[in-house]
Amino acid sequence: MPNIYTFIDYRKYLLEVIAEKKCANPRFSCRLLSMQLGISAPTFVRIVNGKRNLSKKMLSKFTAYLKLRDRAAEYFGLLVELSHVKEPERKNAIYQKILDFRSERIRTLQLPHYSIFDKWYLPVVREIIDTRGSISDARDLAGMVRPPVKVSEIKKAVKTLVENGMITEGKNGRFLSTDKILTTGEKWKHVAISRYQGEMIRLSGEALLNIPKTERDISSLTVGVSSDDIIRIKEILRRTRQEILSLIEHTRDREYVYQLNMQFFPLSTNLKESSSDNGE
Numbered sequence: 001m002p003n004i005y006t007f008i009d010y011r012k013y014l015l016e017v018i019a020e021k022k023c024a025n026p027r028f029s030c031r032l033l034s035m036q037l038g039i040s041a042p043t044f045v046r047i048v049n050g051k052r053n054l055s056k057k058m059l060s061k062f063t064a065y066l067k068l069r070d071r072a073a074e075y076f077g078l079l080v081e082l083s084h085v086k087e088p089e090r091k092n093a094i095y096q097k098i099l100d101f102r103s104e105r106i107r108t109l110q111l112p113h114y115s116i117f118d119k120w121y122l123p124v125v126r127e128i129i130d131t132r133g134s135i136s137d138a139r140d141l142a143g144m145v146r147p148p149v150k151v152s153e154i155k156k157a158v159k160t161l162v163e164n165g166m167i168t169e170g171k172n173g174r175f176l177s178t179d180k181i182l183t184t185g186e187k188w189k190h191v192a193i194s195r196y197q198g199e200m201i202r203l204s205g206e207a208l209l210n211i212p213k214t215e216r217d218i219s220s221l222t223v224g225v226s227s228d229d230i231i232r233i234k235e236i237l238r239r240t241r242q243e244i245l246s247l248i249e250h251t252r253d254r255e256y257v258y259q260l261n262m263q264f265f266p267l268s269t270n271l272k273e274s275s276s277d278n279g280e
């Protein structure tokens with residue numbers, strides 16, 4: 001059964017359950033599943049296709065069938081509730097509860113560990129090791145980093161990551177990652193993170209020139225906004241980061257390490273204040 005906590009959309013979870021069951025039993029079908037749930041096949045199809053929401057009355061049937069108990073059942077219920085609610089404030093409150101559940105499974109880095117941001121390639125090395133499953137040869141590892149980094153620097157990076165508990169050395173001499181998802185949280189205040197983000201912005205500029213367009217997505221948008229819009233847009237960006245983390249956590253066959261930068265910053269002073277200063 002797929003891990004419920006890797007999903008934000010309960011329909012995608014249900015589709016993954018169906019896919020797993022079909023893989024295990026080619027005769028399995030949505031009609032069979034709907035019979036086991038005690039609902040009609042057309043109703044079930046409309047639910048997974050997004051044409052109908054799963055009702056509160058049906059919720060207990062689904063959690064029982066999926067064998068979701070306690071907090072897992074509560075989490076699934078939140079996903080269902082999120083699909084029903086239309087009011088932005090209520091939707092945000094439910095979404096925050098969902099993130100709180102997920103945050104229990106994510107390691108939040110503390111200040112002593114911020115040294116892993118001293119060099120831009122330190123998190124990259126950790127992610128490569130996590131993606132590959134394990135690795136032992138620093139020279140091979142250096143060849144996987146883009147843009148290239150010296151083997152000597154990669155060896156130092158591995159040592160730093162081991163010292164900070166981000167990777168560990170197995171009995172066979174191969175290095176393994178110790179956490180699936182690392183985060184600084186939303187309220188970091190440290191110069192090391194600022195330097196790291198600045199370095200990643202610099203690398204995105206190099207990627208614009210050196211990486212084929214088919215392998216990247218770099219775009220810009222310049223718009224006029226209100227103070228309320230700024231708050232809403234920042235919330236959208238925060239949600240987007242969380243949904244991308246959910247997607248990646250669920251991905252089974254990872255092939256690359258990518259960097260996603262989100263920049264949202266002012267390009268003018270407060271135009272209303274400027275107008276009043278000019279007597280307009």
